[in-house]
Amino acid sequence: MSDWEARIGDREVSSAAGWTVEWLDRSAGIGRATxxxxxxxILVEGSGTEWTVTLRGRRIPxxxxxxxxxxxxxxxxxxxGHAGPVEIRATLPGLVVAIEASDGASVAEGDxxxxxxxxxxxxxxxxxxxxxxxxxxxxxxxxxAGGQVLLRLE
Amino acid sequence: MYSDADAAAPHVALADVAIRxxxxxxxxxxxxxxxxxxxxxxxxxQAVHPGYGFLSESAAFARAVEEAGATFVGPPAATQEALGNxxxxxxxxxxAGVPIVPGLIVPLEAGQVERVSTxxxxxxxxxxxxxxxxxxxxGYPAMLKAAAGGGGRGMRRVDSHKELARVMTAARREAxxxxxxxxxxxxRLISPARHVEVQLLGDQHGALAVLGERECSVxxxxxxxxxxxPSPAVTPTIRDALFASARRVAATVDFHNAATVEFLLxxxxxxxxxxxxxxxxVEHGVTELVMGLxxxxxxxxxAAGERLDDSVLGVEPRGHAIEARVYAEDPYRDFxxxxxxxxxxxxxxxxxxxxxxxxxxxxxxxxxxxxxxAKLMVHAADRPAALGRLRRALDECLIGGLQTxxxxxxWLVDDDAFxxxxxxxxxxxxxWRGGPALKPDELGLAxxxxxxxxTEALGTRGMAVSxxxxxxxxxxxxxxxxxxxxRDEAVDR
Numbered sequence: 001m002s003d004w005e006a007r008i009g010d011r012e013v014s015s016a017a018g019w020t021v022e023w024l025d026r027s028a029g030i031g032r033a034t035x036x037x038x039x040x041x042i043l044v045e046g047s048g049t050e051w052t053v054t055l056r057g058r059r060i061p062x063x064x065x066x067x068x069x070x071x072x073x074x075x076x077x078x079x080x081g082h083a084g085p086v087e088i089r090a091t092l093p094g095l096v097v098a099i100e101a102s103d104g105a106s107v108a109e110g111d112x113x114x115x116x117x118x119x120x121x122x123x124x125x126x127x128x129x130x131x132x133x134x135x136x137x138x139x140x141x142x143x144x145a146g147g148q149v150l151l152r153l154e
Numbered sequence: 155m156y157s158d159a160d161a162a163a164p165h166v167a168l169a170d171v172a173i174r175x176x177x178x179x180x181x182x183x184x185x186x187x188x189x190x191x192x193x194x195x196x197x198x199x200q201a202v203h204p205g206y207g208f209l210s211e212s213a214a215f216a217r218a219v220e221e222a223g224a225t226f227v228g229p230p231a232a233t234q235e236a237l238g239n240x241x242x243x244x245x246x247x248x249x250a251g252v253p254i255v256p257g258l259i260v261p262l263e264a265g266q267v268e269r270v271s272t273x274x275x276x277x278x279x280x281x282x283x284x285x286x287x288x289x290x291x292x293g294y295p296a297m298l299k300a301a302a303g304g305g306g307r308g309m310r311r312v313d314s315h316k317e318l319a320r321v322m323t324a325a326r327r328e329a330x331x332x333x334x335x336x337x338x339x340x341x342r343l344i345s346p347a348r349h350v351e352v353q354l355l356g357d358q359h360g361a362l363a364v365l366g367e368r369e370c371s372v373x374x375x376x377x378x379x380x381x382x383x384p385s386p387a388v389t390p391t392i393r394d395a396l397f398a399s400a401r402r403v404a405a406t407v408d409f410h411n412a413a414t415v416e417f418l419l420x421x422x423x424x425x426x427x428x429x430x431x432x433x434x435x436v437e438h439g440v441t442e443l444v445m446g447l448x449x450x451x452x453x454x455x456x457a458a459g460e461r462l463d464d465s466v467l468g469v470e471p472r473g474h475a476i477e478a479r480v481y482a483e484d485p486y487r488d489f490x491x492x493x494x495x496x497x498x499x500x501x502x503x504x505x506x507x508x509x510x511x512x513x514x515x516x517x518x519x520x521x522x523x524x525x526x527x528a529k530l531m532v533h534a535a536d537r538p539a540a541l542g543r544l545r546r547a548l549d550e551c552l553i554g555g556l557q558t559x560x561x562x563x564x565w566l567v568d569d570d571a572f573x574x575x576x577x578x579x580x581x582x583x584x585x586w587r588g589g590p591a592l593k594p595d596e597l598g599l600a601x602x603x604x605x606x607x608x609t610e611a612l613g614t615r616g617m618a619v620s621x622x623x624x625x626x627x628x629x630x631x632x633x634x635x636x637x638x639x640x641r642d643e644a645v646d647r
Contacts, residue, residue, distance in 0.1 A: 004605045004608070004609060006600075006601035006602075006604055006605050008592075008597050008600060008601065013597045013598060013600070013601040014598065014601065015598055015599075015601050015602035015605060016594075016595055016597075016598025016599045016601070016602055017598075019598070019599050019602055021599075021602060021603050021606050023610070026610070028498055028500075028554075029498070029554070029607060030498070030500065030552060031603060031606075031607075033599055033602075033603065040549065040599075041549055041550055041552060042599075042603055043498060043552045043553075043554050044603050044604060044606075044607040045497065045498070045554050045555070046604070046607065046608075049608075051604040051607060051608065053599075053600040053603045053604050054552065054553070054554065055596055055599060055600055055603075056548075056549070056561060056564045056565075056596075057548065057551075057558065057559075057560030057561035057562070057563065057564045058486070058557075058560075058561035058564075058589075058592075058596075059556075059557045059561075060592065060596070060597070060600040062600050062601060062603075062604035064604045064605050064607075064608045091490070091493075092491065092492070092493035092521055093493060093521040094521060097327070097331070098324075098327075115324075117331075118491060118493075118521050122324075122328060123490065123491075146493050146521075
C-alpha cells in the first residue's frame, strides 16, 4: 500500500493504471501524460497537501497527504461544529449595486440577497440555505474586495 | 493609452509612447473622453483607433476626436449615432427592405407593462407610437433589449408578462448603468436560431467590400465564445441573401471604414437583421485569416482617405478559421468570472495558429475590465482540419492559477453537434449544461500527477512515474543539487 493518499472532492482516488507522467518543466509543473497512443499536456500546481491538476483545460483540486496528515485531518473534521451561522462572502472584487435582503428577514434557500457587479456583469448572490439575515455588512454603491463578508445568515 | 490598472500591461510595454489616462475604474479612464482627448493633444496623434469595447461605438467620442483635429478611425459620428440606437436602426433598416426580427420599433415606456394585454392572438390595429399595444404582436417568449445596447449586452429572455414586469426595473438599471440610457424594447424570440454576421469594409469613395460571414452561435449569456468562418449553416443561396441585406443596411447610412452587420438565421434559413456594429469586432481575426488581409491596417488606410484596391475588393476566402475566446470564467460554474492571477501562461504555437492575448504570468487580473484573456485562432484548409488543429492547440495551451473556459472549448471540439456544424445559440445551455462529470480515468490521472508532483519534490528530477498501486508513492534516491534543495525544504516544513 502506498504511503500517499489522493483525495478529490470528498473521496479517495487511486492512481489510474496505464498512464505515465513525465515532466517537461518540473519547476513550472508542466508535464506530459501518456497512455499508449494518447498524450496530454498537464499542469500541476501546489505545495504541501494542496495541489491542482489542470487536465484538458479543467482544474481538478487534489489533496495529497501521507498517513500522519490524514490522521490529523480526520481528527479535525470530527471536532468541527454543526451548521451554525453562515458568512456570505464576495467571491471576487466588485461593486454592490443592489441589496435585496433586509436586516432580520427570513430567507429561503436560493433567495436573492444582493447583487454585485464585477467584470461588467451583475451577479446575484443567493442564500446558500434558509435562515434569518443577522447582519448586512455592506451598502449599495460600496466596492467590496474578494473574500469580504457581505452578510451573515443564522 | 492606459489606466493605472494597466500600467504594467503588455500593451504599454510594447507601445513607443504610452500615456496615462486615469485611475483603474473605466469611467475615470477608458470611458473618460476629456482625458482621452488630452492624450490626443499631448501626443500629437493624427488619428485615434478606438479598438473594440469602451468608446469604440460612441458617437460623442468620435465627434470629440474630430473636434480635437484628429481623425477617428471608424465610421462618421453621425453614422454611429444613427445605428447606436437599435430602435432607430430597426426602423431605417426595415424601410430599406431588410427583414428585421418582429417586435417593437419604439421604446417600451415605464408603466406600460402593467396595463398591457399579453394576448398573442395577433397584431390587430396598433395605434402609431403605442408600444404597449405593439407588444401584443410580439408575444412570448420574447427578448427584452436595451435600445442603446448591443453585442448581446442589456438583453434577456422573458417568458411571460409577469416575468417582464418583474425584470423591467433591473433591466432598466443595467441598461442605464451600462449605456447611459435605460430605454428598452421587445423582440420576438427566434428559436432555434443561429447568429451569423457579415464583415464590411468601405472606403470614403463609395467602394464597399463584403468580407464574408462569421458564425457566432456558440454563446453564453448572449455573448460569443467561439466564432468561425465560413458558417457551416450558410449555403451559397443564403450567403447571397445575407450579403445583399448587409449592403442594403450599409446603404441606409453614410458608411465607410469597418463594420459588422449581425443577423439571426432561423431553422429555415431566413435571416433577420439584429444590429450593425460600427467598429472592429473582437472576432475579426478569423476573417483576416481566411481573407489574408489585415483589417486594422485597412481601417487606418481608409481613414486616411485611401481607396480599397483589388486585394480587398476581389478577395476570395481560403480555408476555414475558428476562434476560441479564452475567458477568465469558470465554465463548470455557469461561466462566472474568476478573479486572481494567471501563474502560468503557455500558449500554443505552430503553423495555422494565431494567439492574440493580453496575458502576463504573475499580473493580477483587473476586475474592472472584461475577463477576456486571449483569442486562440486556428486556420486550416477545411473545417475538419481546422477542428483538428484547434484540438491540438487547446491541448497544448496551459493556463495556471485560475480556471478558464479552456475546458469548455476542449469539450466543444469533440461535441457531436459542433463537430457536425449543426448547432445553434442553444448549444451551451442544451448540450454543455455545466460540463460533463469527471471520468474515473481523469480522476485517476489527476491523482497520479498530484502524488507524483508532491513525492518527486522529494525525489529525482525529470523521471517518469507510472500509475498503478504503489508505483507513484515510492520515494527514489537522487543526488542532484535540486533534489537536495527540495529535500531540505521538506525537512524545514
